[in-house]
Amino acid sequence: MPDTSLAPAQRLLTGWGRADATRGLVWTPRRGEEIAELLANLESAAVIPRGLGRSYGDAAQSAGGTIVDTTLLDHVGCVDANGEVEVSAGTSLDTLVRRMLPQGWFLPVTPGTRQVTVGGAIAADVHGKNHHADGSFARHVTAMTVATPTGVHRVAPTRDPDLFWATAGGMGLTGIVTSARLRMLAVSTDRMLVDTDRFADLDAVMTAMEEGDARYRYSVAWVDCSGKAGRTRPGGGLGPGAGRAVLTRGDHASLDDVPAPQLRRAAVAAARVPRPHLRVPRHVPGGLLNRLSIAAFNETWFRRAPTHRTQELQSMWKFFHPLDGVAEWNRLYGPLGFLQYQFAVPPGRGDVVHTAIQTLSSHRIPAFLAVLKRFGPSSPGPLSFPMPGWTLALDVPIGPDGVGRCLDRLDEVVAEAGGRVYLAKDSRLRPDVVPIMYPRLEELRAVRRRVDPRGILRSDLARRLDLC
Numbered sequence: 182m183p184d185t186s187l188a189p190a191q192r193l194l195t196g197w198g199r200a201d202a203t204r205g206l207v208w209t210p211r212r213g214e215e216i217a218e219l220l221a222n223l224e225s226a227a228v229i230p231r232g233l234g235r236s237y238g239d240a241a242q243s244a245g246g247t248i249v250d251t252t253l254l255d256h257v258g259c260v261d262a263n264g265e266v267e268v269s270a271g272t273s274l275d276t277l278v279r280r281m282l283p284q285g286w287f288l289p290v291t292p293g294t295r296q297v298t299v300g301g302a303i304a305a306d307v308h309g310k311n312h313h314a315d316g317s318f319a320r321h322v323t324a325m326t327v328a329t330p331t332g333v334h335r336v337a338p339t340r341d342p343d344l345f346w347a348t349a350g351g352m353g354l355t356g357i358v359t360s361a362r363l364r365m366l367a368v369s370t371d372r373m374l375v376d377t378d379r380f381a382d383l384d385a386v387m388t389a390m391e392e393g394d395a396r397y398r399y400s401v402a403w404v405d406c407s408g409k410a411g412r413t414r415p416g417g418g419l420g421p422g423a424g425r426a427v428l429t430r431g432d433h434a435s436l437d438d439v440p441a442p443q444l445r446r447a448a449v450a451a452a453r454v455p456r457p458h459l460r461v462p463r464h465v466p467g468g469l470l471n472r473l474s475i476a477a478f479n480e481t482w483f484r485r486a487p488t489h490r491t492q493e494l495q496s497m498w499k500f501f502h503p504l505d506g507v508a509e510w511n512r513l514y515g516p517l518g519f520l521q522y523q524f525a526v527p528p529g530r531g532d533v534v535h536t537a538i539q540t541l542s543s544h545r546i547p548a549f550l551a552v553l554k555r556f557g558p559s560s561p562g563p564l565s566f567p568m569p570g571w572t573l574a575l576d577v578p579i580g581p582d583g584v585g586r587c588l589d590r591l592d593e594v595v596a597e598a599g600g601r602v603y604l605a606k607d608s609r610l611r612p613d614v615v616p617i618m619y620p621r622l623e624e625l626r627a628v629r630r631r632v633d634p635r636g637i638l639r640s641d642l643a644r645r646l647d648l649c
């Protein structure tokens with residue numbers, strides 16, 4: 182392959198939700214230095230980096246502007262004795278795991294898919310099922326190189342911390358990360374030791390999660406938002422089935438946890454990271470995932486889960502990335518696409534989780550399995566999403582009547598509770614609630630004034646929400 186960048190091309194882009202497409206000039210450099218040159222000399226009005234386009238909305242596109250596709254920057258350096266490795270920012274977490282796991286290193290934080298880039302993971306300061314124990318992705322970045330319109334900066338938590346933390350969670354608006362040094366997690370097998378519990382109601386699962394914070398490194402509950410009857414009880418509480426949940430918690434299995442016959446295959450030296458085994462066809466009729474099919478799926482999924490099972494050995498891939506087995510599953514929502522609604526609320530405001538599930542259920546809005554997690558302390562980034570407490574994420578098809586109004590109302594409830602909506606998942610928030618949810622926005626703007634005085638780093642998300 183020639184060592185030159187791909188020719189820039191106009192392309193129509195969307196996020197993972199496949200809605201709100203806009204056109205821009207996509208430029209795909211092979212070297213970080215080319216990005217610095219571009220930013221210094223750019224004539225177009227706006228530029229924004231893009232990784233693998235796994236943010237759900239319009240964060241990685243810029244109508245009429247330049248989009249820097251970073252995915253050819255995929256160099257992985259040698260890991261040192263402390264488990265630190267320098268990686269180019271377009272490297273996917275999938276590639277990183279394939280290189281590092283056979284040497285005994287895993288991601289310190291992983292989102293629900295490996296198909297995101299290191300740059301995208303930093304820009305959204307992504308979290309995993311271990312936020313309550315290990316914090317967000319940027320906590321494990323010891324240094325990074327950020328190309329900005331005023332120059333290239335090597336930053337760290339102690340070296341220009343303002344730029345470091347504004348970039349972690351800054352959604353590409355402070356510069357383009359070209360490489361980062363990550364502190365990896367030592368593991369000895371590719372298995373997890375998992376406890377699974379089924380709960381008939383939301384209160385019970387939330388109590389169990391709170392109590393388990395100190396005992397489990399990873400914890401996640403899949404909550405049924407549809408409910409058997411798809412309605413709430415008259416007068417308030419959740420209706421039958423709505424709010425029931427399956428909680429899975431666990432940690433990495435050591436060599437001692439794996440029985441002898443499986444040991445050779447489970448040891449990291451033999452680790453095989455699976456490829457997707459199914460692909461959703463290009464043209465899927467609209468409405469395949471609708472209220473009835475989603476409720477039926479949730480019912481089956483709940484019944485198949487064990488009531489109580491402990492110390493089950495599971496593969497990492499089933500535990501962390503079950504959706505990665507099906508390539509382009511986002512097409513299942515049909516031509517209109519879908520959105521993900523994810524919010525976080527402080528510890529004492531678990532009632533908002535109830536309200537969200539109750540509101541969706543009573544409006545009969547089909548929400549595919551909702552995911553409930555615990556969050557620990559925030560990272561210092563002014564736009565970083567996680568805050569101590571709860572986070573709920575749910576996928577909703579675009580189309581059913583009343584979705585917009587219902588989510589607008591939920592935004593107000595979340596904001597009033599001192600919570601926030603996740604920008605990496607957003608495609609529909611109103612700009613007026615953003616400063617309430619993200620009261621430190623001005624800190625991001627101050628950093629931007631220093632590194633991007635012309636204000637050229639701009640995405641559709643930034644324009645829609647008046648972020649800068």
Ligand SMILES: Cc1cc2nc3c(=O)[nH]c(=O)nc-3n(C[C@H](O)[C@H](O)[C@H](O)COP(=O)(O)OP(=O)(O)OC[C@H]3O[C@@H](n4cnc5c(N)ncnc54)[C@H](O)[C@@H]3O)c2cc1C
Nearest residue numbers: 232233234235236292293298300301304307308352353358
């Ligand atoms: C199935 C699925 C599961 C997910 N699970 C989780 C989860 O559990 N936890 C979680 O936190 N998130 C989760 N996400 C969201 C995802 O991790 C984030 O949206 C992440 O930012 C996507 O990375 P990307 O490489 O695709 O970036 P893109 O979507 O291409 O871009 C995202 C943002 O990062 C910026 N950006 C990209 N590259 C750079 C760079 N080099 N320098 C600076 N900025 C850059 C872009 O401008 C944009 O603002 C999930 C997404 C999917 C599709």
